[in-house]
Amino acid sequence: MASIKQNPAGQPLPDFRNxxxxxxxxxxxxxxxxxxxxxxxxxxxxxxxxxxxxxxxxQPLLLFNLALLAVLGNSLQRAPAWIGRTLVLxxxxxxxxxxxxxxxxxxxADAGGGQALLRAGLLAALAAGFMLAYFxxxxxxxxxxxxxxxxxxxxxxxxxxxxxxxxxxxxxxxxADPRRAETALExxxxxxxxxxxxxxxxxxxxxxxxxxxxxxxxEKLRLAERLHVEWDLAPDLPLHLKVPPLMxxxxxENAVYHGIEPLGDPGTIRIRLARRADALxxxxxxxxxxxxxxxRGSHMALDNIRERLALYYDLEARLDTxxxxxxxxxxxxxxxxxLPCRAQRQ
Amino acid sequence: MNAPALxxxxxxxxxxxxxxxxxxxxxxxxxxxxxxxxxIVAEADNGLRALAAIEGLRVDVALxxxxxxxxxxxxxxxxxxxxxYPPAVIFVTAYDTYAVQAFELNAVDxxxxxxxxxxxxxxxxxxxRHPLPSALLAQLSQGAxxxxxxxxxxxxxxxxxxxxxxxxxxxxxxxxxxxxxEFLLDESLTHLEHEFGAKFIRLHRGVLAAREAIAGFEKSxxxxxxxxxxxxxxxxxxxRLPVSRRQWPLLKSFARRLSS
Numbered sequence: 001m002a003s004i005k006q007n008p009a010g011q012p013l014p015d016f017r018n019x020x021x022x023x024x025x026x027x028x029x030x031x032x033x034x035x036x037x038x039x040x041x042x043x044x045x046x047x048x049x050x051x052x053x054x055x056x057x058x059q060p061l062l063l064f065n066l067a068l069l070a071v072l073g074n075s076l077q078r079a080p081a082w083i084g085r086t087l088v089l090x091x092x093x094x095x096x097x098x099x100x101x102x103x104x105x106x107x108x109a110d111a112g113g114g115q116a117l118l119r120a121g122l123l124a125a126l127a128a129g130f131m132l133a134y135f136x137x138x139x140x141x142x143x144x145x146x147x148x149x150x151x152x153x154x155x156x157x158x159x160x161x162x163x164x165x166x167x168x169x170x171x172x173x174x175x176a177d178p179r180r181a182e183t184a185l186e187x188x189x190x191x192x193x194x195x196x197x198x199x200x201x202x203x204x205x206x207x208x209x210x211x212x213x214x215x216x217x218x219e220k221l222r223l224a225e226r227l228h229v230e231w232d233l234a235p236d237l238p239l240h241l242k243v244p245p246l247m248x249x250x251x252x253e254n255a256v257y258h259g260i261e262p263l264g265d266p267g268t269i270r271i272r273l274a275r276r277a278d279a280l281x282x283x284x285x286x287x288x289x290x291x292x293x294x295x296r297g298s299h300m301a302l303d304n305i306r307e308r309l310a311l312y313y314d315l316e317a318r319l320d321t322x323x324x325x326x327x328x329x330x331x332x333x334x335x336x337x338x339l340p341c342r343a344q345r346q
Numbered sequence: 347m348n349a350p351a352l353x354x355x356x357x358x359x360x361x362x363x364x365x366x367x368x369x370x371x372x373x374x375x376x377x378x379x380x381x382x383x384x385x386i387v388a389e390a391d392n393g394l395r396a397l398a399a400i401e402g403l404r405v406d407v408a409l410x411x412x413x414x415x416x417x418x419x420x421x422x423x424x425x426x427x428x429x430x431y432p433p434a435v436i437f438v439t440a441y442d443t444y445a446v447q448a449f450e451l452n453a454v455d456x457x458x459x460x461x462x463x464x465x466x467x468x469x470x471x472x473x474x475r476h477p478l479p480s481a482l483l484a485q486l487s488q489g490a491x492x493x494x495x496x497x498x499x500x501x502x503x504x505x506x507x508x509x510x511x512x513x514x515x516x517x518x519x520x521x522x523x524x525x526x527x528e529f530l531l532d533e534s535l536t537h538l539e540h541e542f543g544a545k546f547i548r549l550h551r552g553v554l555a556a557r558e559a560i561a562g563f564e565k566s567x568x569x570x571x572x573x574x575x576x577x578x579x580x581x582x583x584x585x586r587l588p589v590s591r592r593q594w595p596l597l598k599s600f601a602r603r604l605s606s
Binding site: 159163164223337 | 367392441442459460
């Protein structure tokens with residue numbers, strides 16, 4: 001079962017090549033140094049002297065680390081977040097130790113031996129940890145706005161392939177079957193009205209299902225007997241339940257694009273909706289041609305739906321996908337969504 | 347287009363997996379029949395059927411959809427270009443930014459759906475007569491070919507890649523072995539390995555075998571000196587394939603997975 005993990009935990013590391021991030025680090029660490037100077041000193045004059053003394057040690061270290069992080073930035077971000085964080089902390093500590101060792105060599109200062117080096121390393125790691133915590137908090141505070149913007153952009157998308165092929169199909173009907181062409185254009189209009197709506201509001205399940213039927217009717221026009229659809233709706237479905245808009249239709253679009261179209265032979269998409277205790281369970285099953293390899297384009301729709309489910313229901317909803325080899329050499333692709341049936345916050 | 351071609355009607359193949367799209371092409375072609383006399387020689391709903399439908403027929407221009415099941419338009423164009431009289435190919439696509447960019451760059455004829463009668467007429471009038479270079483088609487195709495083709499007694503034969511047990515290079519030819527027989531190919535083993543590396547594995551400098559067709563490995567020439575060599579046992583054909591000593595270390599993990 002290739003079930004996919006919910007919302008990968010944790011914020012990624014900040015982009016260390018971003019000048020804004022660099023500026024924040026510069027100011028943040030100097031702010032820490034100033035605080036430390038204030039703590040060490042008796043008066044304000046005194047503290048300034050402390051700060052200047054400290055700066056001789058802090059600034060080179062800070063600049064060195066910034067440069068190193070900017071160089072490593074790419075590979076750090078590719079690693080899992082916790083590894084990246086640990087590396088940043090270790091980097092800060094190690095460079096502090098090396099630098100203070102070097103310092104005490106150059107200007108035979110009153111080096112306190114290993115204890116002093118350890119102290120330098122710990123201080124640097126603390127400062128780095130403070131900055132990382134700050135960036136994590138900041139990313140957390142900003143992300144809902146970012147997510148919403150992305151949702152709007154992504155869910156308003158429809159495959160251009162579908163649009164142009166459908167228009168082409170309707171054009172072919174105009175001479176032979178004007179009435180059917182009329183209905184098809186009406187359906188297309190309805191579909192686009194829904195697709196271009198504001199997608200932040202939840203919609204009744206019944207509306208989403210109606211949209212799916214319209215979409216499938218259009219595909220049927222194009223694919224004719226190649227596309228079969230089996231609906232299996234439980235009689236006790238909560239049709240008024242509010243669900244995220246465009247939760248089902250993009251999955252059907254995937255099923256047609258990656259399942260039915262490359263198949264060549266007629267294929268069946270099965271849609272089953274049922275109530276499981278407190279949850280609504282949706283299954284979409286489509287055949288896939290030969291290989292079980294994951295289709296490239298389908299991930300955008302899946303990721304988008306998964307992200308929105310996480311946003312609306314947090315951990316209470318889930319989306320699983322599964323590619324199954326059937327006994328007779330055929331392959332099936334299955335998507336399952338489970339979401340809570342209780343009244344939702346709006 | 348030259349004068350003699352204008353005098354005799356243009357012979358067309360149209361190929362699209364969607365029935366309405368084919369119907370629309372037919373309508374449009376009927377609309378421009380006065381300006382450009384033509385005959386639709388064959389219609390098909392995928393590349394494989396198209397090749398079967400035009401067997402023994404002459405075709406001047408093929409109007410070919412790109413995204414089709416079984417064999418897509420790009421692969422169809424590759425096989426068409428190997429015919430004795432290769433037709434000119436015009437791709438018809440609903441939406442494929444990647445392909446359209448490549449078409450623009452390489453002066454490949456194409457139309458976007460929904461096709462307009464005027465555009466169709468223009469495209470048919472100034473169609474490029476030279477066959478498309480195979481390197482360009484290879485670059486356009488978004489995966490490995492489903493079929494290979496070879497000439498035999500003036501006919502173009504198709505060999506499904508899924509049925510090929512091994513490729514073998516002898517002197518200057520590459521042969522493909524299926525369960526039934528052998529085919530002489532006009533390909534290089536290096537290219538085949540590059541394109542079908544996911545399905546085939548190199549056993550020897552001159553041998554590529556289908557991973558799925560390998561049943562096991564055994565030692566041959568036991569006894570006489572240190573010249574013992576490994577051989578691959580195949581599922582569907584009786585002959586054994588030699589494994590070179592250079593490849594054996596690379597094949598060991600594959601062999602281990604087979605026996606487990």
